[in-house]
Amino acid sequence: MSGNLSGISRSGEIFGSILLIDPALARPALVQHQRVGEIHLRTSPRFNVTSSEIPSFEGIVGSSSSLSRALDRVMTVAPTDATVLIHGETGTGKELIAQAVHRLGRRRNGRFVRFNCAAIPLGLLESELFGHEKGAFTGAVARKIGRFELANNGTLFLDEIGDIPLELQAKLLRVLQEREFERLGSNQTLHVNVRLIAASHRDLRQMVREGKFREDLFYRLNIFPITVPALRERRDDIPALIRYFAEDCVRRLDRRVNLVPLETVRALTEYDWPGNIRELQNFMERSVILSQGVELQAPLDDLRWSKPVNGPETQTLSQAEYGHILSVLKTTNWVVGGPAGAALKLGLKRTTLIGKMRKLGLSRSREASVQHSGTVTNR
Numbered sequence: 001m002s003g004n005l006s007g008i009s010r011s012g013e014i015f016g017s018i019l020l021i022d023p024a025l026a027r028p029a030l031v032q033h034q035r036v037g038e039i040h041l042r043t044s045p046r047f048n049v050t051s052s053e054i055p056s057f058e059g060i061v062g063s064s065s066s067l068s069r070a071l072d073r074v075m076t077v078a079p080t081d082a083t084v085l086i087h088g089e090t091g092t093g094k095e096l097i098a099q100a101v102h103r104l105g106r107r108r109n110g111r112f113v114r115f116n117c118a119a120i121p122l123g124l125l126e127s128e129l130f131g132h133e134k135g136a137f138t139g140a141v142a143r144k145i146g147r148f149e150l151a152n153n154g155t156l157f158l159d160e161i162g163d164i165p166l167e168l169q170a171k172l173l174r175v176l177q178e179r180e181f182e183r184l185g186s187n188q189t190l191h192v193n194v195r196l197i198a199a200s201h202r203d204l205r206q207m208v209r210e211g212k213f214r215e216d217l218f219y220r221l222n223i224f225p226i227t228v229p230a231l232r233e234r235r236d237d238i239p240a241l242i243r244y245f246a247e248d249c250v251r252r253l254d255r256r257v258n259l260v261p262l263e264t265v266r267a268l269t270e271y272d273w274p275g276n277i278r279e280l281q282n283f284m285e286r287s288v289i290l291s292q293g294v295e296l297q298a299p300l301d302d303l304r305w306s307k308p309v310n311g312p313e314t315q316t317l318s319q320a321e322y323g324h325i326l327s328v329l330k331t332t333n334w335v336v337g338g339p340a341g342a343a344l345k346l347g348l349k350r351t352t353l354i355g356k357m358r359k360l361g362l363s364r365s366r367e368a369s370v371q372h373s374g375t376v377t378n379r
């Protein structure tokens with residue numbers, strides 16, 4: 001049987017009885033439909049693996065039909081070595097899907113090299129991907145091995161591929177087609193054997209129509225597309241994710257929480273989660289930290305951020321921080337790093353700002369989806 005079932009059993013012992021192994025799919029399927037109820041957490045060290053109530057496959061929690069469709073596609077494509085293009089909003093788990101494709105494929109013993117192409121200036125991006133020779137440009141004090149070389153005989157996961165400038169797309173196409181490239185500042189052609197998995201929250205087809213993405217590259221990438229559904233399109237998965245993140249945080253942070261009350265589960269299941277699973281994960285961590293007793297005290301008021309409001313309200317510090325960072329990002333047209341980027345304007349390092357944005361669930365796609373759904377924010 002293939003698939004990672006480590007989340008279900010421990011020391012050969014099966015906990016609980018609500019999981020079935022679907023022999024056709026070789027992964028756990030939940031027998032009964034998730035119902036919304038209070039959640040009793042299992043946080044004793046005996047359960048320091050994913051507890052049995054949590055349906056998961058390759059570390060991907062959930063059993064909704066839309067997620068199952070995506071996981072079926074993962075299992076179909078993984079052994080083929082084909083290029084995969086993953087589409088989904090920010091925080092939906094695209095990287096987890098990419099890792100599953102790698103682990104279930106022929107290259108599982110090779111490296112999985114991840115690289116995020118977002119908000120990186122052209123020159124730096126080129127040298128990160130393809131490497132450079134010593135002296136190739138000012139500041140190139142030593143030879144640098146690029147991600148393609150690092151991923152040789154393994155998998156390269158290029159996140160936010162829609163952010164690769166047109167100038168570099170031709171070079172990327174050449175590596176995909178000819179499997180060869182040169183380091184910056186070198187005439188020597190290098191040959192690599194890399195499986196590419198690309199991901200984007202943008203509509204690449206639309207970018208092709210707008211002339212922002214090369215059509216030939218799009219078709220070369222779009223051999224096997226996988227769409228990861230937004231969390232609001234798979235609300236059935238929310239209770240399992242609440243349990244998963246709550247149990248993880250309680251153990252990690254050594255807290256006493258053992259119950260998620262019904263009204264909290266209800267509110268979290270109804271909320272739209274524009275930042276998707278990352279936003280839920282961060283929210284659960286915040287909730288566990290804020291909880292004094294055994295019952296989870298979730299700051300449900302924070303969830304009103306993206307809902308219509310009638311009048312001025314007092315902002316929390318996080319809301320104020322979110323609003324300020326957002327307004328600066330708008331002035332830089334969402335450029336984070338570099339001399340014209342938001343990080344410099346805010347007096348932060350690029351990585352610090354990116355970390356803050358992740359923690360706050362602040363992203364361009366979230367803002368776009370909030371505007372798209374016509375909601376008014378109170379930030």
Ligand SMILES: Nc1ncnc2c1ncn2[C@@H]1O[C@H](COP(=O)(O)OP(=O)(O)OP(=O)(O)O)[C@@H](O)[C@H]1O
Pocket residue numbers: 059060061062088089090091092093094095096097159201244277278281
């Ligand atoms: N189904 C899931 N089960 C458990 N954890 C998940 C699941 N999906 C996502 N996560 C967690 O949520 C966080 C965000 O996931 P991930 O980085 O894979 O999303 P992404 O779509 O690649 O985001 P981005 O577009 O911003 O790069 C990670 O910490 C990941 O482990």
